[in-house]
Amino acid sequence: MSFLRLLSRNRLALAGLVVMALVVVLALITPLLPLADPDVTNTADRFKRPLGDAGLLGTDHLGRDLLSRLLWGTRLSLAVGVAAALIAATIGAAIGIVAGFYGGRTDNIIMRGVDMLMAFPYILLALAIVAALGPGLLNALIAVAAVNIPFFARNIRGVTVSIAHKEFVDAARLSGMGDVRIIVTEVLPNVIPVIVIAMSTTIGWMILETAGLSFLGLGSQPPQADLGSMLGEARSALITNPHTSVVPGAMILVIVMAINLLGDGVRDALDPRLKSGALSRPMPATLVRRDSVPPQPRTEDEAILALRDLKTEFHVKNRVYKAVGGVDLHVRPGECLGIIGESGSGKSVTALSVMGLVASPPGVITGGAVYFEGQDLIGAPYETLRRLRGNRVAYIFQDPLATLHPLYTVGEQLIEAVRAHHPTSRDEARTHAIDLLKSVRIPNAETRIDSYPHELSGGMRQRVGIAMALANDPEVIIADEPTTALDVTVQAQILSLLDDLRRERGLAIVFITHDFGVVAQLCDRVAVMYAGRIVEEGPTAAILGAPAHPYTARLMACVPELGGGRRELAAIPGLPPVVDNLPQGCAFADRCHKATDACREGEVTLVPKGPDRAVRCIDPEIATEAAQ
Amino acid sequence: MTAALKLSGLSKTFPVGKRLLGPPRAFVRAVQPVSLTVETGETLGIVGESGCGKSTLARMLVGLLEPTTGQIEIEGEPLDNADPATFGRKIQYVFQDPISSLNPRKTIRQIMEAPLRNLHGMDAKARAARIAEIFAAVNLREEFLDRYPHEFSGGQAQRIGIARALAADARILILDEPVSALDVSVQAQVLNLLAGLKAKFDLTYLFISHDLAVVEAVSDRVAVLYFGSVVEVGPAEQIFSNPRHPYTKLLADSAPVVGRALKAPEGRETELPDPLNPPTGCAFLARCPFASDQCTSTPPELVEGETGHSVACHHPI
Numbered sequence: 036m037s038f039l040r041l042l043s044r045n046r047l048a049l050a051g052l053v054v055m056a057l058v059v060v061l062a063l064i065t066p067l068l069p070l071a072d073p074d075v076t077n078t079a080d081r082f083k084r085p086l087g088d089a090g091l092l093g094t095d096h097l098g099r100d101l102l103s104r105l106l107w108g109t110r111l112s113l114a115v116g117v118a119a120a121l122i123a124a125t126i127g128a129a130i131g132i133v134a135g136f137y138g139g140r141t142d143n144i145i146m147r148g149v150d151m152l153m154a155f156p157y158i159l160l161a162l163a164i165v166a167a168l169g170p171g172l173l174n175a176l177i178a179v180a181a182v183n184i185p186f187f188a189r190n191i192r193g194v195t196v197s198i199a200h201k202e203f204v205d206a207a208r209l210s211g212m213g214d215v216r217i218i219v220t221e222v223l224p225n226v227i228p229v230i231v232i233a234m235s236t237t238i239g240w241m242i243l244e245t246a247g248l249s250f251l252g253l254g255s256q257p258p259q260a261d262l263g264s265m266l267g268e269a270r271s272a273l274i275t276n277p278h279t280s281v282v283p284g285a286m287i288l289v290i291v292m293a294i295n296l297l298g299d300g301v302r303d304a305l306d307p308r309l310k311s312g313a314l315s316r317p318m319p320a321t322l323v324r325r326d327s328v329p330p331q332p333r334t335e336d337e338a339i340l341a342l343r344d345l346k347t348e349f350h351v352k353n354r355v356y357k358a359v360g361g362v363d364l365h366v367r368p369g370e371c372l373g374i375i376g377e378s379g380s381g382k383s384v385t386a387l388s389v390m391g392l393v394a395s396p397p398g399v400i401t402g403g404a405v406y407f408e409g410q411d412l413i414g415a416p417y418e419t420l421r422r423l424r425g426n427r428v429a430y431i432f433q434d435p436l437a438t439l440h441p442l443y444t445v446g447e448q449l450i451e452a453v454r455a456h457h458p459t460s461r462d463e464a465r466t467h468a469i470d471l472l473k474s475v476r477i478p479n480a481e482t483r484i485d486s487y488p489h490e491l492s493g494g495m496r497q498r499v500g501i502a503m504a505l506a507n508d509p510e511v512i513i514a515d516e517p518t519t520a521l522d523v524t525v526q527a528q529i530l531s532l533l534d535d536l537r538r539e540r541g542l543a544i545v546f547i548t549h550d551f552g553v554v555a556q557l558c559d560r561v562a563v564m565y566a567g568r569i570v571e572e573g574p575t576a577a578i579l580g581a582p583a584h585p586y587t588a589r590l591m592a593c594v595p596e597l598g599g600g601r602r603e604l605a606a607i608p609g610l611p612p613v614v615d616n617l618p619q620g621c622a623f624a625d626r627c628h629k630a631t632d633a634c635r636e637g638e639v640t641l642v643p644k645g646p647d648r649a650v651r652c653i654d655p656e657i658a659t660e661a662a663q
Numbered sequence: 664m665t666a667a668l669k670l671s672g673l674s675k676t677f678p679v680g681k682r683l684l685g686p687p688r689a690f691v692r693a694v695q696p697v698s699l700t701v702e703t704g705e706t707l708g709i710v711g712e713s714g715c716g717k718s719t720l721a722r723m724l725v726g727l728l729e730p731t732t733g734q735i736e737i738e739g740e741p742l743d744n745a746d747p748a749t750f751g752r753k754i755q756y757v758f759q760d761p762i763s764s765l766n767p768r769k770t771i772r773q774i775m776e777a778p779l780r781n782l783h784g785m786d787a788k789a790r791a792a793r794i795a796e797i798f799a800a801v802n803l804r805e806e807f808l809d810r811y812p813h814e815f816s817g818g819q820a821q822r823i824g825i826a827r828a829l830a831a832d833a834r835i836l837i838l839d840e841p842v843s844a845l846d847v848s849v850q851a852q853v854l855n856l857l858a859g860l861k862a863k864f865d866l867t868y869l870f871i872s873h874d875l876a877v878v879e880a881v882s883d884r885v886a887v888l889y890f891g892s893v894v895e896v897g898p899a900e901q902i903f904s905n906p907r908h909p910y911t912k913l914l915a916d917s918a919p920v921v922g923r924a925l926k927a928p929e930g931r932e933t934e935l936p937d938p939l940n941p942p943t944g945c946a947f948l949a950r951c952p953f954a955s956d957q958c959t960s961t962p963p964e965l966v967e968g969e970t971g972h973s974v975a976c977h978h979p980i
Contacts, residue, residue, distance in 0.1 A: 202764035205727055206774075206827065208747035209756055211781030224768040377846040493713065522712035522873065527917035549847060552919025579921050593851040595880040597918050601899055602880055603858070606851035610816055 041304035048300020054293035062110040071100035073107045074258040082276045095265075095279050096272055099258075105282055108260035113290070115176050115254075115261065116242030122180040123241070124234050127187020132226060134188070135195025136218055146192065149185045157182040161244065165253045172261070175254035179244045187233055194229045198222050228305045235298035239291040246287055262287050319421075320391035321347070323414040325402045331409060338365035338406075339543050340389070340428070340511050345403035345413075347381075347388045350396070356615045358384040360567035361403065363641070364545075368510065371537060371544040373558030373575065375551065377590075379611055381567035382547045386513045390424050391415075407511070426456040429504035431514040435496035439488040445472075445499045446484035452506040471502040475532060494525035501532065505540075512537075513545045518553065530557055551594055555579055560647070563587045566612050566622035569641060573648030583650040586623045621652070629654055665739045667835055667867040668701040668724070668754070673733035674891075675719050679939065691938045693719040695892040696733060698965075701835075703738075706861070706868040708882030708899060710875055710914070714938075716891040717871050721837045724869070726750035737835065751782050755828035759840040761820035765812035771823055772808040778831040793830065800863065801826045801856060818849035822856065829860065835867045843874065854881055875918050879903055884971070887911045890936055890946035893965055897972035907974040909951050945977070953978040 043049050071090065077098035083089035085101070092101035134145040152160070164178035198204065199222065207221045248254040249263025250270075257264070262283045269279035329343040347359040359381045366372040376382045387393045389405050389412065405412045407428065412420065432438045440448060449468035450461060459467070465484070472480035475498040488496055497517060504512050514533070518526040534557055537544050546558055554561050554575060562572040563584065571584040582588040592605035609626040612618060621639045624630040633653060641651040674696040680688030694716040701707045711717045722728040724735060726747040735742050737753045758764035765774055772794070779790045798805055801822045812820060821841060828836055838857065842850040858881065861868060872878045878885055882899040887908065895908040906912040936942050936949065945951070945958040957977050965975040 202758040202760060203766040205722075205747075205756070206758065206764050206824075207766070207777060208727060209725060209751045210777035210827070210831065211748040211751050212777060213748075216781075220769075221766055225766070377848060523875070523917040523919075524712065524913055526919070530919070550919060552921055555921040556919050556923065590848055593847045595876040597876040597879060597915065597920055598904055599876070599880065601882065604851040604854050604880060606855055607848040608852070610818070610849070611846075 038304055042300045045300040045303060047296045048303075051293040051296030051298075051300065054289060055297055058109065058290055058293065059113070061106060062113050065106045065110050068106070070103040070106065073099060073103040073260055075099065076258075082272065082279070085278050085282075092282055093278055095269065096276075101279065101282055104260040104265060105262075105286060108262045108265050108283065109286055109290070111172070111255065111259070111261040112242055112246060112249075112263065112287075115172060115179075115245045116238060119176050119179040119183070119241045119245060120234050120238040122176075123183035123237075124187050124230055126180070127184040128191045128226065128230050130184065130188040131191030131193075132195050132218055132222060135192040136199045136214070136222060138196065138199070142192070146189075149188045152182075153185045153189075158244070158247070161248060162251075162253070165248060170253045170256065172249070172255040172259070175245055175248040178248065179241050182244075183237060183241060186237065187230070190233050191226055191229060194226055195222060198225050232302045232305055235301040236295070237298075239294035239298065242294070243287070243291055262290075317394035317396070320395075320417050321388065321393040322395040322399045323391075324399050325413065327402075328411060328413075329404050331404070331406045331411075337367050339368050339408060340545070341365040341406045342385070342389070343404045343406065345385065345388055345405060346401045347384050347393055348399050348401050350399055354615045356613075357567055357617060358398075358614055359388060360614075360617070362564075362567075362569055364562060364569070364572075366511065366543045366545055368543050369537060369541040370560065371534075371546055371558045373554040373561040374545065374547045374564060375549060375554055375561055376564035377549060377611060379566075379614065380564040381614070382564050383515050385564070386430075386515050386545060386547055388413075389513060390428055390430070391420050392424075392430075422456070425452060425504075425509075426507040427509050428511045428513065429507070429509040431497075431500050431504045431512060431517045433516040433519050435493070435500040435520075436488060438500060439496060441488055444485050444487055445491070449484070449499070449503055449506060452503050456507050467506075468502075471505055472499070474505065474536075475499075475502045477502070492525075493521055494528065497521060497525075497529055498532070501529070501536075505536070508540070509542070511543045511545065513547075515547045516549070517546075519548070519550075526553075533557065551579065551591055552596075563590075566617060567614050568622070568651065569649075570623065570651045571649070572641070573645075577645075577648060581656070583644055583648070583655040584623075584652045585627050585629055585654075585656060588656055665703070666700045666736070667703040667705070667738060668699075668869070669736040670697055670699045670724075671734050671736070672696040672698055673720070673723060673730050673735065675716075675723055675728060676731045689939055692941065693891055693938075694723070695890075697893055698733075699886060699893065699896070701867055701869060703834075703867055704861075704865060705884065706870055706882045708878035708885040709869065709871045709888060710873065710878050710885060711888030712873060712914075715888040717888050718839060720888070721756070721839050721869070721871055724750075724837055725754055725756045727756075748782065751778065751831050751833065753833050754835040754837065755831050755833040756837045756839065757821075757824050757828050757841045760844050761817055761824050762812060762815075764824050765820060767812055770809050770811060774812075774823070775808070775827055775830055778827065782831050797826045797829050800829065800860060816849075817845050818852060821845060821853055825853075825857070825860070829864065834865065835869070837869045837871070839871045840873070841870075842877065843872065850877070857881070875903055875914060887914070890938075890941075892946065892962075892975065894947070894976070895972075895974045896965070897974075898970065901970070901972060907968070907972065907979040908947075908976045909953055909978075909980065910947050912980060913950070953980075 080089050080094050080098040081096055083093040085091065085093040087093060090100045090102050092105060095101055130145060134142040161178040161182050164181055165174050168174040204217060204221055207217050245254060246263030249261050250267040252267060255261040255264045265283035266280060273280050342362055342364040345359055345362045349356040349358055362385050374382045384393060388400055400413055446465065446468055449471060450464040453459065453464045453467055469480050469484055472484060477483050477495060477498050518529050521529060530553065533544065536542055548554060558575050560573065561575045561578055562569045565586050571578060571587050578587065582591060589607050593607060595604055607626050612622050618624065620635040620637060624634040639651050639653055641649045644650045644655065675694040676690050676692045678687035679691050697720065709717050719728065723730045742750060775794050776790050779785045779793055785793065795805060803822055803826065842853050845853060860866060870878060870881055879899050884896060885899050885902045886893050887895040889910050895902065895911045902911060903915040906915055936946050942948055944960050945963055948954050948958050955978065963975045963977050965973050967973045
């Protein structure tokens, strides 16, 4: 089971599990063990030392057998703690789910009630509840459960809100399900892991609270033993006969420690974010593990950025995903190079590898070189990369809402971007930031600079993203689908802005997209990627006019073009290959209508085809020659 | 022939800045009163940019949102109780994000059975037969039924979403950006599948998208939405090649097309009108090259023109 395996990765959690299992087993078999009656007093034998003639752990102030009382007390404390946790979790989760699912006024009223409950110091609240109900173990249980309900309610409500707005809940409504059914069959299964996590981290706490109430004499009543009352009764003899306090105290320590360690392990194993490795902090630069360094090509001396046989892989467990499998690219100053491909083709990973921005682990650059102005960046010291990042090579990402920090104004973020590389005064940097905003044509730049990202529209935010990329007057901008999230009218504005900028400033742009229309309008040259490799490369007009690789040709045919009227669309059958299991030979062979046995044997290389063009196909479309 | 779907004066207003007690601080009108008719067997495309109200409109049509005003008539019968279960038998919805529209903790079989059991009360045998029939229609293998959603690619998951919508046996499908989360090569597969299903099961589609080329390729008629109102309705082959509303023209000119030079078709500073403070006249006024005094004062009405090409503009092109 994957859960147990994940749990066992955490040694401490495993130790907690073993100890806890031992304690639980002992508690369960207590009635079967040959123990003295825990409640029979024998004042003649009081305060006997452990390991003496009166039992393993000796006796307490009334001469009762401590071992027997300890085991029976542990049994009771565990039962009460677990019961309290279950009750608190059930009621709290029910409240949280109802509040989160219905939202609006229901949510508001319920959660304000919960807030009021939370406003009391909870031990006082527990004392008040017991005072009102009268002392007794059952009432202590109720009190402990009640004070923990708000914790569960708040936790579960937050999760429920996000689930209640998921599309599958709408789909369930349209399938004719009522609210109760949706809560039980759609929401609850998705909330249960969170409930388990919350329980595993609080159950130890609840055992402690119950023991606390018993210690004060409000929980279990004599002669019944639980760990708290044992401690309470032993308190007066703490100095003279410490063993009577140490025995229950040690047991509480062991139980709570074991449960907390186990609880942390359970939380880590169940939390999907932690499971996927989010807890392991990525390194500041991608890991490099390469055998040889390809030399800088001479023919592309005028190129400002040149990638040579770049290979980036993701090592996840025992699988190797070859996201980028040997890519050669170059871009000259003032030139716009388009990289086009479907999701999973490796175009973004290629772009991120340039500045060592692929998260490591799991990313590893296993080969190749990236020459920026003749200097190899792969394996360069972090300090070199840091000086170049955002300074001479800048990135623009797809979603500006995700790349801008929500808690700082756009001005602060722009100023920070400038000052990270150039030690200027804040005022100077601010003036510069306003100029930048003006250069990306943001109206009222002087006032907009103090806006927060959420106050701007999508198009305006992307302009800020571009302004940030321009902040240090870079030579190269790598734009990863910068207009995909934008509306067409805004996209047109952003594209024409980028086009002007590169002409005015001589910027080299690497533009990653999946849209042929965008490539056609902006890029001088284009590289088509499939399954981590370039399958075709050349001047945009030549490739779009006469694609040489069957993949390019068929991909272009899939895209409906405006003005064509109603029609049947061409489709490519099948799916792109998964890059941890690439086929022999051409990766496109399985979807290609021209594929022969020769395509599936050996390596297909990228061969030059006419001026400035290259194609990775043994049987390219014939139109190429004619078009040249 | 009765219209499959008829909307009259349908509008939706959302409260903003809700308080614990008392009325909210303000109201935002997401959809202005919209009147539209969709004929049986037709595909009506709805295009518009983000925030234009197209998803709000779609959610009202399937009963997920209660309209503030107006009426929905499906096959001649009025439906205004905003009960998704009643709507579900007649009109179904295909979601934009195929993966998040499937519950990650249910098998595909459980997902497929829900509408059959709840809407049609079928027994186990009838359900199995119906699922087999639908899966064959959407080219999915039956062995997929016992798997969980995360095991599928976007294209496959979207087929499952379509299969679920078909299972309810509704005659009208609302397709809310059904292919925008998919790669182009897969997008064409799904669009062709939708066209085939429509012919096979005699369906009526409402196809919502921001991608003009896709909408044009699949629709009979297209309605253009701007700021919550329909600004133009016309036959698909005319609306982008021969737009009459300046906004439609702007959209058509903005779409990147191979072989057309890059230009910003409008000033780069323009922004959408503020929904909290809507303009009194035409919502497109600030971006329109033909704006006049009349546009400032009175909002234009949708006026029927020749060959069913209607436009809401005082100065149509």
